Amino acid sequence: MAKKAYAGLDFEGKENDPLYKRRHSLAHILAQAVQKVRPGTRLGFGPPVENGFYYDFHFAEPISDEDFGAIEKEMRKIINEKQPFERREMTAAEAVAMLNEQGENLKAEYCQDLASRGESLSFYRNGPFEDMCAGPHVEHTGQIPADCFQLDSLAGAYWRGDEKREQLTRIYGLAFDTKAELKEFVRLREEAKKYDHRKLGKELEIFMISDHVGPGLPLWMPNGTVLRDELENLAKEWEFADGYQRVATPHVTDGKLFETSGHLAHYKEGMFPAMVVDENREYYLKPMNCPFHHLIFGNRPRSYREMPIRLAEYGQVYRYEGSGSLAGLLRVRGMCMNDAHIYCTPEQLKDEFTKVLDLHKRYYEMFRLSHFWMRLSTHTPERLGDKYVNMPEDWIKSEAVIKGILDEIGIDYQIGEDEAAFYGPKVDFQVRNVVGREETASTNQLDFAVPARFNLTYVGTDGQEHVPYCIHRAPLGTHERFLAFLIEHFKGAFPTWMAPRQVVVVPVHVENFGDYAQKVAQELFKLGFRAEADLGSDSFNKKIRNAATSKTPNIFIVGEREQEQQEVTWRRYCVKEQQTVPLARALECLKQARSRRVMDNFADVEVLGLV
RNA sequence: GCCGUUUUAGCUCAGGGGUAGAGCAACUCACUCGUAAUGAGUAGGUCCGGGGUUCGAAUCCCCGAAGCGGCUCCA
Structure with a gap:
């Protein structure tokens, strides 16, 4: 039941869906209109997406959404003209030459790449506009109802998703089957704004973010702290019942700890910079709790008899998230994780991982989050030794184990290729709440690499030392993100057991x-x-x-x-x-x-x- | 970090080159009410910060910060 993931969207088999085709064709119509209104604009990509379509442009002069009116008018004109879509194929050399002559250097570059992979190149022409495109499209522009779409927003987007490349300007459009559906979508989106956790969090005095402290560093007010405490009590009870032991560890540490773990090598730019104190020791705010738990595990010899050992902590961690990606409580720089690390033997791995996934299900069912699915993030062999630890056999073995478990459990899951952590595959839970927000609620990882770096071992039945597997698990993710999500899911109205004022x-x-x-x-x-x-x-x-x-x-x-x-x-x-x-x-x-x-x-x- | 955009009272927002306005909230007084706003009054602002233009800037220009919509990133 594994599905291939398309950047968060599942378009598999949808190419022939009439709405998909109309959205796709609208992207072309948008591009044609933009090039009419703004001659000299260069083209990037323009695909259909979940609620409509977008097109990425390179404008000679900056554009603003005040230009939308003119562009939309032009689009409706194109629709009126009932321009037929005509497909033709070209050799790569012809296509590159043509695109370069037209000044479409971005398209030409992409065309070059496709050609080197031996792919055939198809072009679609409607009216005066032609675009390299796999299609399919509507037969003619008149098949698109002129009142079922509207231009939506303007955004920056990197060419081919690479931040080192040109920044293009993306124009998003909405498109649906009927005018009523379009209006309904816009209405629901407005409605959902009323339940945005940032708005409710302010109104209900749950949290605040003060510039005196800094962006992404929320202050939890009395009402919000009740919510955190109740959530924490719940987790403590369930974790106790599942055999977890609680630990507590500091917020700062000598950086050597994260050198040992490998985090400094892989995620340094995501950490707050070091503080240098006493004898030039570099201390860091911790971005993860795991190395501390590893030290606790490794504090004395361990026997297979006491495995699995499950160490749990509501640990406060700090990550230097890019200023532009901060968002309310959903993306912060200081957060409290519902963290635990389970150290187990290879024989126990399947059982323990299954129990962890089951715990997730229990939480989601309890909070009536009925729309959730999993995402298995795997490695790519080409990047072993660079992005991923160079332990090919462990990767293959552990990914197979997890796949087996997921198939057995029977929740939908997607594969996220090349999205694993450096030390092992991840299983994320993706959730959608009643106001339609979709989030990664938790990420769980299997770690077959870092325990060895900390020389963690247990003595097996054979009297030999073995390196344990480690499962990183956080079913409630962080307080910040999970409560943000719940605030919206509950529209600010909490059940009696959680409510700040009951x-x-x-x-x-x-x-x-x-x-x-x-x-x-x-x-x-x-x-x-x-x-x-x-x-x-x-x-x-x-x-x-x-x-x-x-x-x-x-x-x-x-x-x-x-x-x-x-x-x-x-x-x-x-x-x-x-x-x-x-x-x-x-x-x-x-x-x-x-x-x-x-x-x-x-x-x-x-x-x-x-x- | 990048692109676009926004920032006026505790909150939601109007205004706009001649040194600020509403509603709600707060406070005071009166009212004491059976299921979603009782009335009257009072107080409250470095118009995000810094610089510039100007006789004069909250308003125009530049720089910065933060919020928002995306992109990138997300152990």
Whole structure:
């Protein structure tokens, strides 16, 4: 069931899909229009993509999205002209000569490469425009509805994805089957902005990023810290049950540690620069926890009898991410990993790796993340000794083991060729949440190289020393990314067990029922709930509104009847109906919801039925 | 890091060469209300930072920072 990955998109077998063809043809139409509006513009690539198409251009003069109107107008004109697409083939020499004569040096270069690989070159012409292209296309431009596309955005993009090459200007366009679908896509995208974790994180006071500290270094506010703590408690419980032991290690270290591990050789530019102190020792902020765990494992001789050894840590790490790639909590420079390293024997590898993948599934199912798939990142033999450790047999063997496990588990997976870590293959989990954000939630690696560098061994049944395998695993990835993802998935409304404020008690009238409200809040507080009575001077309606806009999962309303009967009227954030129940029962239900980690932020989940 | 773009009160935003405006939030007073905004008042700004042009810059120009959309990278 392995699929070939196409840069995050799966176009396999879609070339003949009519929408794919229209998007592809629209890219050509865009290029034709741009060259009309801006003569002398050179062409890069212009493929169809998930929601439309793009084309990369090299402009003589900078362009802005204010030019979109003119370009779109030209595109619609081309569509009106019903230009037929005509395919022709050329020899490489002819094509290169023609492209060079046209001044299309980028295309000519690519053409050269294809020709040297002996590939045949096809060209598509429509109207005055011709582009080297594998096709297929619509028969004529009139087959594209003029109201089903729009130009979307402008972006920089390197020629052939290489940052050392020319920076081109990419124009993105959206295109769908119908105008309604286009409008719906734009609407949903706007809607999703309301749930962006950066917006909700600010509104709900979850985290802040201050320029006084620096970009990519989030400060977790009280509400956000509750979320982290709850997540951490969950992980601790599950890891305890799975036989993990917790460890804690420093944020800085002598750089020799990362020389030994190989990280300094492979990822130095991704680390904060060294601090030189005492006797010119170079200290680094740690970008990874593994070498520390390796030292703990290697602290004394180990026997096969105590394997596997599973060392877990919520470890804070620091990576110098490029300034342009920072994004809210999704890409930061200081982050806390749900990290662990499992040291095991070759015989235990399959079992341990399977358990790790199963743990992922448990988390995703629990958080109702139903759209996830795996990506197996493998090595390429040509880059052994350079990007990858030169241990060809271990690569082949371990990739086969992991493939076997993935096929057995039966979750969809893609192969990411040439994307492994330097010390072994990776298995990433890719997740999509309810607002459509797609992220790598966690990356897990098999490591058959670094333990040996730390001289890690265990004594086997044969009395000989063996080097253990190491599984790096982080099912919740980092606090930062995972919570960013959850904030959006939950649209800011957390289940009772996680919610920063779990219950707010609202009296109908403060003077008359304020004392009872306070008593209810006290009861909740005694049970360890994060609860509060709203005794302020706002109107009753305003208090309900405040409780709702703060996305507090439970509102307890108390008035005359509730006070007399020792009841509360329970209104859940996500549910329209409310119910009046005895206080004792409400407390018991909440306790259950908390201890069972019920996902009561979803409307279909019942809470009152828990007792 | 690269390309494009944005930055005005705690928040969301309007304005624009003659030294700033709204709503919400905050604070004060009155109101005490049965299911999503009670009313009145008060206070609040180095218009991102630095330089330049100008009689005068928040507004125009240059440099920088940060945010956003992409690209590159992502142990």
